[in-house]
Amino acid sequence: MASARAESVFGFQLCLDENRMLQVLHVDDEKSFLESAKQILKMKGNFEVETSTSVDEALERIREKSFDVIISDYRMPEKDGLEFLRELRKNGYRIPFIIFTGKGREEVAIKALNLGADQYISKMGDVETVYGELSHAIKKAAKIRQEEKALHESEEKYRTLVEQSLQGVVAIQDFSIVFANQAFSNISGYTIQELHNLNPYEVKAMVHPGDQPLVWSRFKDRLNGKQVSSHYEFRVVRKDGTIRWLEMSATRIIYQGRPAVQGTFVDITERKEMEEALRDSEEKFRLAFENAKDAIFWADPRSGLIINCNKAAEVLLERSKAEIIGKHQTHLHPTEKVKTYASMFKKHIRQNGVVDDEADVIAKSGEIKHVHITASVTQLGGKPVIQGIFRDMTTRRLREKVAHREQMTFVELFRRNPEAAAYVDVNFRIVDVNPRFEQLFGHCLNQIRGKLINDVVVPDEKIAEAEMLDKESAKGYVYHDTVRKTKTGALIPVSISAAPITIEGQLVGHVALYKDISDRTKAEQQLIAAQKHFEALFDLMVDPVTVVDKKGKILEVSQKVEEMTGFKKKELIGKNFLRIPIVTKKSKATMLKNLAKRMMGEKLVPYEIEVLTKGGQKLPYEINAAKIKFKGQPADLVVFRDISERKKMEEKLRVVGRLTRHDVRNKLSTILGNTYLIKNDFSDHNKISEYLEYIESAVDQTKEIFEFARDYERLGIEEQTYLDLGKTFEEASSLLPNLEGVKITNECHGLKLLADSLLRQFFYNLIDNSLKHGGKISEIRFFFERGKDELRIVYSDDGVGIPKNEKKKIFLEGYGKGTGYGLYLIRKICDVYGWSIQETNRFNKGAQFTIAIPSMNSHLQENFKFN
Numbered sequence: 001m002a003s004a005r006a007e008s009v010f011g012f013q014l015c016l017d018e019n020r021m022l023q024v025l026h027v028d029d030e031k032s033f034l035e036s037a038k039q040i041l042k043m044k045g046n047f048e049v050e051t052s053t054s055v056d057e058a059l060e061r062i063r064e065k066s067f068d069v070i071i072s073d074y075r076m077p078e079k080d081g082l083e084f085l086r087e088l089r090k091n092g093y094r095i096p097f098i099i100f101t102g103k104g105r106e107e108v109a110i111k112a113l114n115l116g117a118d119q120y121i122s123k124m125g126d127v128e129t130v131y132g133e134l135s136h137a138i139k140k141a142a143k144i145r146q147e148e149k150a151l152h153e154s155e156e157k158y159r160t161l162v163e164q165s166l167q168g169v170v171a172i173q174d175f176s177i178v179f180a181n182q183a184f185s186n187i188s189g190y191t192i193q194e195l196h197n198l199n200p201y202e203v204k205a206m207v208h209p210g211d212q213p214l215v216w217s218r219f220k221d222r223l224n225g226k227q228v229s230s231h232y233e234f235r236v237v238r239k240d241g242t243i244r245w246l247e248m249s250a251t252r253i254i255y256q257g258r259p260a261v262q263g264t265f266v267d268i269t270e271r272k273e274m275e276e277a278l279r280d281s282e283e284k285f286r287l288a289f290e291n292a293k294d295a296i297f298w299a300d301p302r303s304g305l306i307i308n309c310n311k312a313a314e315v316l317l318e319r320s321k322a323e324i325i326g327k328h329q330t331h332l333h334p335t336e337k338v339k340t341y342a343s344m345f346k347k348h349i350r351q352n353g354v355v356d357d358e359a360d361v362i363a364k365s366g367e368i369k370h371v372h373i374t375a376s377v378t379q380l381g382g383k384p385v386i387q388g389i390f391r392d393m394t395t396r397r398l399r400e401k402v403a404h405r406e407q408m409t410f411v412e413l414f415r416r417n418p419e420a421a422a423y424v425d426v427n428f429r430i431v432d433v434n435p436r437f438e439q440l441f442g443h444c445l446n447q448i449r450g451k452l453i454n455d456v457v458v459p460d461e462k463i464a465e466a467e468m469l470d471k472e473s474a475k476g477y478v479y480h481d482t483v484r485k486t487k488t489g490a491l492i493p494v495s496i497s498a499a500p501i502t503i504e505g506q507l508v509g510h511v512a513l514y515k516d517i518s519d520r521t522k523a524e525q526q527l528i529a530a531q532k533h534f535e536a537l538f539d540l541m542v543d544p545v546t547v548v549d550k551k552g553k554i555l556e557v558s559q560k561v562e563e564m565t566g567f568k569k570k571e572l573i574g575k576n577f578l579r580i581p582i583v584t585k586k587s588k589a590t591m592l593k594n595l596a597k598r599m600m601g602e603k604l605v606p607y608e609i610e611v612l613t614k615g616g617q618k619l620p621y622e623i624n625a626a627k628i629k630f631k632g633q634p635a636d637l638v639v640f641r642d643i644s645e646r647k648k649m650e651e652k653l654r655v656v657g658r659l660t661r662h663d664v665r666n667k668l669s670t671i672l673g674n675t676y677l678i679k680n681d682f683s684d685h686n687k688i689s690e691y692l693e694y695i696e697s698a699v700d701q702t703k704e705i706f707e708f709a710r711d712y713e714r715l716g717i718e719e720q721t722y723l724d725l726g727k728t729f730e731e732a733s734s735l736l737p738n739l740e741g742v743k744i745t746n747e748c749h750g751l752k753l754l755a756d757s758l759l760r761q762f763f764y765n766l767i768d769n770s771l772k773h774g775g776k777i778s779e780i781r782f783f784f785e786r787g788k789d790e791l792r793i794v795y796s797d798d799g800v801g802i803p804k805n806e807k808k809k810i811f812l813e814g815y816g817k818g819t820g821y822g823l824y825l826i827r828k829i830c831d832v833y834g835w836s837i838q839e840t841n842r843f844n845k846g847a848q849f850t851i852a853i854p855s856m857n858s859h860l861q862e863n864f865k866f867n
Contacts, residue, residue, distance in 0.1 A: 024050070024071060028100075055084040055087075059087065069141050082112060098141065168267075187244065219261055233268065249263070307325065345375065358373070371392055372393050375387065428510065454466045474510075478496070480496050494516060498510055498512040498513070545639050578592065726747075729746055766795050796841065800846075833857075834857050
């Protein structure tokens with residue numbers, strides 16, 4: 001019975017069962033081969049095989065369904081197996097990939113394995129052997145991938161739980177919650193099981209309707225790999241319907257082989273409420289300040305009519321003087337209290353006393369305002385009047401409420417602070433501590449109130465340090481990492497933040513926060529251990545390795561660098577590689593340019609340089625480098641790969657290719673010569689002449705194939721320079737002797753393209769294609785159009801054109817009436833240059849080829865210039 005191993009990942013059980021049905025996608029452009037292979041694989045194991053005849057179709061399948069293993073042919077139309085693999089890896093798919101092809105070339109196998117293929121298997125050979133090897137490779141790759149996947153997800157869970165355990169954490173995939181921790185359960189009000197059972201609609205509804213467009217649009221963008229802000233605030237609707245404010249930090253992860261979004265949440269509702277309360281408090285304070293003046297009324301003591309009032313009275317009652325004067329003083333008060341206030345004033349007036357009391361007034365808006373009234377009978381113009389001074393108590397009462405709330409807020413913040421906090425007086429004696437302080441140090445407030453803080457938590461050996469911090473905190477804010485002792489005498493690494501508290505410029509005490517940094521200290525120790533481990537691995541690297549800073553100064557080299565160059569470490573470390581004869585002048589320029597690009601975050605492919613030994617010998621090496629953090633600073637990790645043997649082999653292949661073409665051309669010339677002789681001797685024999693013409697045609701095509709091979713070998717070898725486009729086109733047309741009667745319009749003078757000598761061959765093939773397949777050609781036009789971010793070069797003729805169903809096929813290898821390599825080579829040249837080409841005219845309107853050239857190439861160089 002097959003064994004199975006299970007690991008808990010984000011609360012789920014992932015089982016590795018060797019007997020389960022493996023989902024396999026087989027990609028090959030041969031339908032009949034796919035069917036036979038599918039049947040054989042089903043006989044060989046528990047495989048459910050789906051098939052695709054193209055890379056694009058396969059990519060669509062992968063987006064719709066998960067597969068355990070992909071099997072792909074190498075040579076296919078449009079996109080080959082290596083392009084398929086490269087696109088998968090680029091998009092983050094780590095599905096095991098097996099190249100299954102009849103092509104037995106070693107360089108293809110090496111490229112496939114370097115790109116991340118798991119196996120390279122040849123179709124050729126005994127069927128039993130081939131499919132036995134293939135089925136074994138499928139099972140092995142799937143098992144390894146499952147184990148890697150389980151380990152990765154287990155490590156991810158461990159990291160998340162350790163680093164985010166005090167915050168809410170949730171992972172969402174396809175709008176379903178696949179993981180949530182207890183902290184998020186507390187925030188949302190749902191149990192963890194309920195969260196897992198929510199459908200996508202319910203998950204979306206957890207976000208407040210006003211915030212849903214922001215949250216879910218960013219979720220989709222992040223899931224698709226776009227760069228969006230990772231920190232933002234939004235409102236969540238809890239299970240009971242209450243609203244809470246959350247601050248979220250989000251990141252894209254791969255969960256069980258597919259993209260997901262992981263969010264870390266902090267409940268900031270109280271902070272939001274405090275911010276709102278603070279805004280209210282400031283507004284009320286402003287209003288209180290603006291209305292600080294007292295309202296004054298004069299009234300006739302006999303009639304009770306108001307005879308005058310000041311501006312503050314207008315503000316108090318929200319009425320103009322015209323609306324106030326002439327009204328009875330009882331109109332100032334609410335109707336239900338008029339009698340009470342009227343009898344109170346009559347009593348004081350009879351006793352010739354002073355009213356000093358509080359009352360309510362009503363404004364024009366109907367608002368009841370509470371005021372303090374000071375009223376007395378005074379003489380005005382020899383006549384008695386009642387003067388009432390109304391001090392608006394509403395603002396003061398509001399201020400009292402706000403002050404009380406602020407005091408309660410400070411107390412609440414102090415008590416609820418997640419870090420240990422102590423409030424001490426000017427002599428550093430303990431006045432108050434929060435619950436976290438009691439928890440961290442083990443002391444109860446009742447036991448330590450009034451004691452010196454240093455006597456309670458400072459170890460004997462740190463007393464001098466603590467007294468120095470006391471002096472500094474009296475001057476201002478203090479921050480310091482140290483250790484403090486608990487009630488049991490145990491030492492805890494803490495980060496201390498202390499500041500003085502002053503009221504109206506008078507020092508009244510200090511507040512100190514103690515942050516437990518045990519985890520950080522442990523992490524720093526682990527980092528030091530990891531650094532030592534890195535240094536040990538660094539010197540064990542098979543290839544030479546060096547680390548340089550962003551300016552090129554050598555920070556570290558491995559032992560292999562000494563062996564490679566003959567220079568000792570002490571001769572290299574601390575020196576700038578530009579000032580040491582360690583590489584050629586040309587290589588230094590290339591390395592410096594690429595170093596700058598990597599420091600700006602650009603990822604580069606490996607490139608070749610020439611290393612100079614201490615003895616002056618030049619050695620070919622390939623560099624692969626990456627930006628890293630070295631001792632806390634950005635640096636470049638450079639790995640050198642010796643390519644001497646590869647260079648020798650490439651040169652040998654070029655020589656063999658040249659000699660082979662030379663010898664075969666000679667043989668072909670011999671065949672043509674003898675064919676010519678036979679045709680002369682048997683000129684009256686039509687059948688023989690016809691056969692000989694077939695031979696001549698085949699020889700001509702063979703020559704063209706050799707010319708193609710020669711040009712194809714040169715792709716990407718030459719260094720590119722800026723070539724005059726109009727002049728290059730003229731040179732290409734001059735090589736074709738049969739252009740008589742054809743009008744050529746060349747409108748590309750003054751434009752330069754970044755290319756090599758194959759550019760002339762490019763246009764030669766276009767013109768030759770028109771002459772061979774365009775029928776009767778009378779005009780060829782060559783011009784360009786400028787776009788926003790690209791340049792379009794247009795080549796057209798007035799021939800028969802190309803049928804719609806052939807427009808995409810004409811660039812395929814071997815397609816067409818001749819050798820089928822003319823337009824194929826054109827497309828390959830475009831690929832090397834980073835251009836694209838397509839036939840854009842209508843049939844029977846002539847042929848038209850449009851070449852699109854982006855403004856910048858992959859090395860951030862300009863692709864074209866104008867004189």
